[in-house]
Amino acid sequence: MPDRQERLVRCFAVVFPTLTEEEILTATAGSVGIWDSLSTVTLAALIQEEFACEIDPEVLANLDSFASFRDYLLASDSTVR
Amino acid sequence: MKLVDALKLIQSPAGEGSRNYTAFLACGFTPLHLQTFLAAHLRLRFPEIRVEIRAGLFGDLAGNLERLTPSEVDGVAVVVEWSDLDPRLGIRTLGGWRAADLADITGTAQAAAQRLQSSIEKAAREVTVSVSLPTLPLPPAFTSRPIERALPEAQLYRIVAQFAESLAGMSSIRLLNPQHLAMLSAPAERYDIKSDLMTGFPYTLSHASALAESLSGLIEPRPPMKALITDLDDTLWSGIVGEDGVEGISWDLDRHSQMHGVYQQFLASLAASGTLIGVASKNDGGTVARAFEARKLLLSKDDVFPFEVHWSAKSQSVARILSNWNIGAEAAVFIDDSPAEIAEVQAAHPELTCRLFPKHDPAAIWALLRDLRDLFGKSSLSLEDSLRLSSIRNAGKWRANSGMQESHSDDFLRTAEARILFEYGPGTGDRRAFELVNKTNQFNLNGRRYSESDWRHFFSEASSFLLSATYEDKYGGLGKISAMLGTRYVRSVQVHSWVMSCRAFSRRIEYQCLRYLFDETGVDEITFDFTATARNGPMQDFLKVFTDSLQTPVTLTKDTFCAQAPKLFHQIEVGVHA
Numbered sequence: 001m002p003d004r005q006e007r008l009v010r011c012f013a014v015v016f017p018t019l020t021e022e023e024i025l026t027a028t029a030g031s032v033g034i035w036d037s038l039s040t041v042t043l044a045a046l047i048q049e050e051f052a053c054e055i056d057p058e059v060l061a062n063l064d065s066f067a068s069f070r071d072y073l074l075a076s077d078s079t080v081r
Numbered sequence: 082m083k084l085v086d087a088l089k090l091i092q093s094p095a096g097e098g099s100r101n102y103t104a105f106l107a108c109g110f111t112p113l114h115l116q117t118f119l120a121a122h123l124r125l126r127f128p129e130i131r132v133e134i135r136a137g138l139f140g141d142l143a144g145n146l147e148r149l150t151p152s153e154v155d156g157v158a159v160v161v162e163w164s165d166l167d168p169r170l171g172i173r174t175l176g177g178w179r180a181a182d183l184a185d186i187t188g189t190a191q192a193a194a195q196r197l198q199s200s201i202e203k204a205a206r207e208v209t210v211s212v213s214l215p216t217l218p219l220p221p222a223f224t225s226r227p228i229e230r231a232l233p234e235a236q237l238y239r240i241v242a243q244f245a246e247s248l249a250g251m252s253s254i255r256l257l258n259p260q261h262l263a264m265l266s267a268p269a270e271r272y273d274i275k276s277d278l279m280t281g282f283p284y285t286l287s288h289a290s291a292l293a294e295s296l297s298g299l300i301e302p303r304p305p306m307k308a309l310i311t312d313l314d315d316t317l318w319s320g321i322v323g324e325d326g327v328e329g330i331s332w333d334l335d336r337h338s339q340m341h342g343v344y345q346q347f348l349a350s351l352a353a354s355g356t357l358i359g360v361a362s363k364n365d366g367g368t369v370a371r372a373f374e375a376r377k378l379l380l381s382k383d384d385v386f387p388f389e390v391h392w393s394a395k396s397q398s399v400a401r402i403l404s405n406w407n408i409g410a411e412a413a414v415f416i417d418d419s420p421a422e423i424a425e426v427q428a429a430h431p432e433l434t435c436r437l438f439p440k441h442d443p444a445a446i447w448a449l450l451r452d453l454r455d456l457f458g459k460s461s462l463s464l465e466d467s468l469r470l471s472s473i474r475n476a477g478k479w480r481a482n483s484g485m486q487e488s489h490s491d492d493f494l495r496t497a498e499a500r501i502l503f504e505y506g507p508g509t510g511d512r513r514a515f516e517l518v519n520k521t522n523q524f525n526l527n528g529r530r531y532s533e534s535d536w537r538h539f540f541s542e543a544s545s546f547l548l549s550a551t552y553e554d555k556y557g558g559l560g561k562i563s564a565m566l567g568t569r570y571v572r573s574v575q576v577h578s579w580v581m582s583c584r585a586f587s588r589r590i591e592y593q594c595l596r597y598l599f600d601e602t603g604v605d606e607i608t609f610d611f612t613a614t615a616r617n618g619p620m621q622d623f624l625k626v627f628t629d630s631l632q633t634p635v636t637l638t639k640d641t642f643c644a645q646a647p648k649l650f651h652q653i654e655v656g657v658h659a
Contacts, residue, residue: 014088038113041280042088045114049084049286057279 004051008070011046015039028065035064043069082290084114087121095124095131102130102534104300105149108160109142111281118293119158126297139281140168143193146200151207152541155534156300159201159212160292162283163219166190166240170220172277178222183233186222190237194244205253209533211299212248213257213292214241217272217283252510255299255460257292266291301532304519306434306456307408308357309348310399312417313364313390316438317345317380318372323364327372332379340446344438345379347450352384355466356457357406357473359387361398361415366390386470395422396429403430406473407583409522414456416449465513465560475557476584482556491648498555499588499651503597506657508547509540514564521580523619524591527612529578539577544568548601550594552585559584563594573606574598575634583619591623592646597653599639609635 012024016032016039029035040063044055047069053076055063063069106112106119112134120132135154137145142165151157164171167186169178176182204210225231230238249256271288284292314321319338320330332342352358358380362369369390373382382388387405389398395417403410411432417423418438427435434456439445459466482493508514519530531539539545550563562585566578581591598607611633613621627637627645 011085014085014092017092041113041282042084042117045286046085046088054275057275060279 004073005070007050008047008066008073011043011050012066014046015043024066026066028067030064040064047073082118082121082125082294084117084286084290087114087117087290090121090124091117091132093124096129099129099131101133102127102156102301102532103133103135103154104156104158105154106134106136106158106160107142107145107149108136109140109145109162109165110277110283111139112136113280113282114286114289115160115282115284115293118290119296122290122294122297123300126303127301143196143200146197146204149204151204152538154208155532157204157208157210158296158300159197159210160296161197161212161214162217163215163237165197166193166215166237170222170237171283172220172274173281178220180224183222183224187233187236187240190240194240198244198247201248201254202251205251208537209253209255209300211255211257211296213262213296214245214259216259216262216266216268216288216292218268252461252512255302257295257299262291262295265295302460304516305459306356306412306414307520308359308403308406308413309351309453309457310359310361310402310413310415311348312395312419312422312438313360313362313369313372315418315440316416317341317348317360317378319440322368322372327368327375330372330376340443341440342379343450344446347453349380349384351453351457352380352470354457354459354462355469357408357470358385359389359402359406360385361389361395361402361417363392363395364390384470386474394425394429396426399426399430399433407523412520414453461512463513463516465516468558468560471557472559472584475559479554479556479588491650494589494648495650497588497650500553500654501590501593501597501651502551502654502656503594503601504547504549504551504656505597505601506546507540508549508564508566509537511547511549511564513561514547514549517561517564517580517582518566518578521582522614522616523583524579524581524586524623525614525617525620526576526579527610528614528617529610529612531578539566542568544570548594548598550581550590552588552590554588563590565594565598567598569602569604573604573608574602576607576609579609579620586619589647589649590651593649593651593653595637595642596646596649599642605639607637609637611635 009021009024012027013019016024016027016034019027019032040060044060048055051073059072063072102123104123106116116134116136120134123132137148142161146159167189168174169176169182169186201210201212219234219237221227223231223234245256248254266288271285272283273285277283311317318330318332319336319341322330331338332345333339348358387402389401399415403413409432410430414434414436415426416436416438418440420437423435423437427433436449439449515531515536546567546569548565549561551561552559562582564580565576567574567576595607611624611631613631621631624631624635627641628635
């Protein structure tokens with residue numbers, strides 16, 4: 001199974017198909033022009049589907065970068081597949 | 082379908098020459114993933130189209146429909162949830178669930194349903210509308226326990242049932258069957274309350290995908306299959322008639338063979354709705370004839386044409402049956418209980434849809450019947466559906482009486498007492514003409530097919546017309562057998578599509594169609610958007626009567642037509658499209 005970061009990159013690539021892998025790794029809502037609230041909701045749905053986890057709605061507003069999603073998944077390690 | 086797959090699918094480029102398809106998704110909630118899944122499922126069904134899904138404003142389903150300009154879209158999907166009938170039936174509005182509130186809710190739900198019905202009907206005059214009625218559970222708003230249905234709850238279900246009944250009776254409206262949806266999406270696994278609270282999108286991803294898949298099947302359904310060829314022993318009945326005898330075969334509860342009776346009943350239903358039923362059986366012809374005479378089958382011998390009963394290979398029987406019907410293998414289904422026979426037939430007819438009859442497995446037979454209903458199902462039945470079998474039999478009588486000649490003598494045609502009913506004008510609602518254009522291959526001007534939205538858009542131009550022909554002679558009626566789509570200009574007519582059923586060949590109906598078109602429109606010239614296809618040889622032969630060159634467009638003047646056309650003996654009647 002590909003590692004977690006690789007799977008997360010794939011989720012980002014589906015929502016932001018024009019970004020390279022390097023750009024995805026440093027992507028933030030501020031740096032990616034097309035990143036809006038709809039993108040965040042779609043990303044959350046994709047990540048929940050991919051990692052069979054539930055993202056706390058309270059936290060979602062703070063997930064505004066690739067790094068923040070990665071850190072959230074790391075912090076939820078016991079429930080993420 | 083997973084969301085990731087749906088997103089990838091809609092991002093993949095459409096093929097070269099692909100056409101655009103615009104659907105309007107009308108819902109009161111945030112369309113979010115339902116919009117994505119609907120685009121993906123439409124793309125999956127029609128890889129050659131570029132899909133665009135438009136949506137309206139949050140929380141205003143009725144307003145979204147009322148603001149819609151139907152002519153700007155190819156199809157409409159309406160998704161109604163309880164909160165569209167009254168916002169208090171959702172959780173994003175806190176309007177109260179007291180007993181007095183509940184009485185008021187049923188009143189507003191009734192009014193909301195009527196408003197929605199009116200706007201759906203209006204849109205359906207111009208475009209096909211697919212409708213899904215509430216799929217989510219009602220909230221725990223009622224005074225009774227969840228196990229018990231309270232009066233206000235029953236009243237809400239009655240409102241929805243009446244709404245459904247009104248919509249189901251209208252043409253151009255397709256209502257999603259909740260039983261079908263329940264097989265794809267379990268009711269208890271549909272509602273995502275967190276998503277509803279957070280984003281206003283109330284569905285789980287799995288339910289959104291299932292609903293979108295179902296809606297996509299309603300928006301642009303594939304044409305139904307035309308014909309079914311069935312085996313007899315251990316398929317139409319239980320037992321081997323050649324060994325067990327005519328009295329030894331069965332389809333009843335006592336001999337544990339009831340499902341064969343259910344299958345007979347199903348085939349009789351298909352026959353009555355215009356599906357051609359043929360028999361291919363390795364058997365003694367006399368024994369089978371006695372079985373149909375002596376035993377009361379639910380499928381009578383009059384429902385079946387033709388019977389191919391002998392000991393030759395089934396692939397040969399299938400070839401003869403298809404030839405008799407004059408249809409391609411891709412429009413027919415073959416059913417047999419023997420995997421070996423299925424394999425032999427499938428090898429000879431790769432385009433034929435073959436299904437194994439699972440003779441000892443009632444659940445599998447039940448699943449087969451559902452599968453067959455999916456292949457043969459029609460939204461509505463036409464007069465031609467009831468005439469189809471007799472029409473094919475009459476074509477057989479014609480061939481027998483005319484000595485199987487390709488071109489008949491004037492004497493024979495003069496005594497045929499032929500009558501043609503022409504209908505000329507806008508043909509938006511002519512389902513039979515729509516079907517003819519989309520399934521005829523041989524006498525077909527160019528092989529062009531029309532989606533329902535293409536058809537409606539074509540007739541939105543005032544100069545567009547449909548000329549259809551319905552034929553009858555002393556050997557019987559053939560029904561509506563020709564459809565021509567054209568544009569009328571001042572001095573000429575351009576024919577975009579023209580088809581005629583192969584059952585109507587050799588009667589000079591095609592000449593009479595052109596004569597009528599010249600007379601009706603008063604033009605001196607007709608141009609045809611002709612394209613040669615692998616299968617339209619009969620059309621090419623017909624046009625060559627008038628011209629040596631089949632370069633597109635083919636032009637025919639009235640003078641040339643009058644000089645080349647043979648004598649015509651039909652009695653002409655004129656009507657208008659329903």
